[in-house]
Amino acid sequence: MFEDLKAQKPDGILMLMQMYREDARDDKVDLGVGVYKDAAGHTPVMRAIKAAEQKVWETQDSKSYVGLAGAPDFNDAMVKLVLGDALPRDAVNSVATPGGTGAVRQAFELFKMANPGGRVFVSNPTWPNHLSILDYLALETVLYRYFDDTTRGVDFDSLIEDLKQARKGDLVLLHGCCHNPTGANLTGPQWDEVIKVLQDTGATPMIDIAYQGFGDGLEVDAAATRKVAAAVPECLIAASCSKNFGIYRERTGILMMVANGTDKGIAQGTLNFLNRQNYSFPPDHGARLVTTILNDDALRADWMAELEEMRIGMLTLRETLAKELEQRSGSNRFGFIAQHRGMFSRLGASPELVVKMREESGIYMVGDSRMNIAGLNAQTVPVLADAIVKAGV
Numbered sequence: 489m490f491e492d493l494k495a496q497k498p499d500g501i502l503m504l505m506q507m508y509r510e511d512a513r514d515d516k517v518d519l520g521v522g523v524y525k526d527a528a529g530h531t532p533v534m535r536a537i538k539a540a541e542q543k544v545w546e547t548q549d550s551k552s553y554v555g556l557a558g559a560p561d562f563n564d565a566m567v568k569l570v571l572g573d574a575l576p577r578d579a580v581n582s583v584a585t586p587g588g589t590g591a592v593r594q595a596f597e598l599f600k601m602a603n604p605g606g607r608v609f610v611s612n613p614t615w616p617n618h619l620s621i622l623d624y625l626a627l628e629t630v631l632y633r634y635f636d637d638t639t640r641g642v643d644f645d646s647l648i649e650d651l652k653q654a655r656k657g658d659l660v661l662l663h664g665c666c667h668n669p670t671g672a673n674l675t676g677p678q679w680d681e682v683i684k685v686l687q688d689t690g691a692t693p694m695i696d697i698a699y700q701g702f703g704d705g706l707e708v709d710a711a712a713t714r715k716v717a718a719a720v721p722e723c724l725i726a727a728s729c730s731k732n733f734g735i736y737r738e739r740t741g742i743l744m745m746v747a748n749g750t751d752k753g754i755a756q757g758t759l760n761f762l763n764r765q766n767y768s769f770p771p772d773h774g775a776r777l778v779t780t781i782l783n784d785d786a787l788r789a790d791w792m793a794e795l796e797e798m799r800i801g802m803l804t805l806r807e808t809l810a811k812e813l814e815q816r817s818g819s820n821r822f823g824f825i826a827q828h829r830g831m832f833s834r835l836g837a838s839p840e841l842v843v844k845m846r847e848e849s850g851i852y853m854v855g856d857s858r859m860n861i862a863g864l865n866a867q868t869v870p871v872l873a874d875a876i877v878k879a880g881v
């Protein structure tokens with residue numbers, strides 16, 4: 489029977505990782521997969537994570553199962569980190585998941601269980617894996633306009649126009665901060681307008697927040713998510729610890745569900761059920777590290793300080809790149825790079841130019857011209873600026 493399997497469409501981001509590895513050039517520049525890198529091109533284990541690992545190693549006396557929803561103290565700490573005081577704790581149901589992707593997958597499955605015929609509104613563009621999972625689950629997807637190719641900012645009027653087409657029973661997927669892949673984000677007042685549309689249409693928001701702390705800071709980055717969660721009767725929130733704790737391979741994430749008007753036992757029980765069906769107990773090691781950090785004042789302070797160093801480093805790279813491009817191009821048309829936030833910026837180059845920059849200059853960016861800003865350093869910023877101008881972007 490297996491001979492009937494069809495080849496799956498390759499994932500563009502993962503394919504690029506492979507191509508980069510196979511490129512023998514010494515001066516190649518990796519701006520592909522969304523992984524933070526320091527100036528030496530290394531993805532470090534954060535200091536607080538190392539310290540937490542030692543603490544866990546010294547104190548953990550069992551590896552037995554925790555619970556279907558994950559450890560309660562992890563859930564509490566993460567709900568607090570993401571939602572702050574926006575909602576009372578008991579208004580939020582939650583389950584630990586294997587990474588942010590696990591949370592996204594569970595959220596879509598939950599939606600499908602609740603409303604099999606419902607549509608999912610997704611920004612155009614979005615993280616390609618959103619589309620891929622939706623397709624795999626055979627959920628109907630509606631793209632809403634998001635990115636303005638000319639300004640490289642948000643095409644807000646079109647976004648609102650498209651979101652007004654949503655109706656009760658639809659799910660509207662929004663990126664809480666640091667939009668992936670564009671780096672273009674809504675302002676506070678624009679979020680207020682989106683909330684108004686959600687309230688008017690009765691559609692249910694789902695927020696994917698995978699980069700909290702990478703944009704304007706831990707609190708500012710969570711502000712929109714908090715506002716949305718407090719303003720609507722139902723919402724889903726998928727959060728990842730991969731980036732802001734740097735624990736990519738530990739697969740640590742959480743799905744939160746606000747379901748006012750639904751029996752709490754049923755809401756939480758459905759989340760637990762989904763965990764049981766898909767992988768039973770969620771992984772705990774990364775969750776234990778995160779909880780250890782968030783519940784220890786000194787570790788938390790050190791984690792926040794290092795995260796802030798990473799964030800400022802990415803902002804500085806953005807500003808330097810924008811300046812270098814201004815000098816070379818004699819125009820400020822690349823100023824948007826300094827305005828974007830998070831790990832990514834969509835350059836707005838055609839797929840042909842992306843290939844050209846890869847072949848001629850060893851610059852690896854995703855095919856839609858998404859650049860991982862954290863893949864740069866002081867030496868490679870001018871190399872990239874040269875390549876962009878040389879390619880005629």
Ligand code: LMR
Nearest residue numbers: 501520521522523615668
């Ligand atoms: C990315 O967008 O590059 C990251 O979220 C990594 C991934 O799994 O695609």
